Amino acid sequence: MLQAKRESQITFLRSDLIDRIPGVVHGFSTRRAERDDFTQGPLSSSNPMIRINRARFVAAVGAIGWPILKLKQVHSGIVCDMDDTKAAGDAVEGDASVTSISETLLGVQTADCAPILIADSQSRCVAAIHAGWRGAAARISEKTVARLERKFGVAPGDLVASIGPHIGACCYEVGPEVVREIADPDAIERHPEWEKPHLNLGVANRNQLLDAGLPASQIETSSLCTRCRADLFFSYRRDGEPTGRMLSVIGIEPRQ
Ligand SMILES: [Zn+2]
Secondary structure, eight states, rough: OOOOOOEEEEEEEEHHHHHSSEEEEEEEEEESSSSSSSSSSSSTOOOOOHHHHHHHHHHHOOTTTTTTEOBOOOOSEEEEOOOSGGGSTTTTTSSSSEEOOSSSSEEEESSSSEEEEEEESSSSSSSEEEEEEHHHHHHHHHHHHHHHHEEEEOOOEEEEEEEEOOOOTEEEEEEEHHHHHHHGGGGGEEOOTTTTOOOOHHHHHHHHHHHTOOGGGGGEOOOOTTTEEEEEHHHHHHHSSSSSEEEEEEEEEOOO
């Protein structure tokens, strides 16, 4: 389950599954901070509260001073290796990252797409994924697990994954091209009152993680819908552009 926490004036969510792993820190931000939204307006906004709230969030998850390694997210299936802290930046395109370096945070930004955090139970490596429908169609969750296996020699059975808040099937009407490209009937929901099919992004990604070898008991999915819960989350479908973004992070503590 994901639990809401409030620390350093920031409201964020933490996964019980990942919390049980010693040596790994993580968190899913909401939009809520003490004096203002967590982020506000365009990503390039010069509002100083964005930086202040981000620093508070990093402090709240227990990672004061750690750099946040982010990517230029392009709704792809690209998985990037973060082998040193210079490997990141808005110039590097990709939608998932993996690392074994300690004292750095992998970060993804979302406003309806699913943020997914993965940790090895021995805290040898972690991953962060940004998965909207295009990422899911490109099977980015499955590819990220394969990268962790190949690069760090971990077994999928040793990984836990938390699928954070995303737009729910309740609100995610999609067209026939999405149904075709997702190619997973479990992830498509239909209802007599709905004109078109709806996509369940959580199920699509969960199925990929199962296919990649994670045990069902080691995958959890947030049931919070970003579009329904305007009190907690930004939503691109609800608010349009410009809207803010939630930030989700995961990292490894220094070895003792
Ligand atoms: Zn909804």
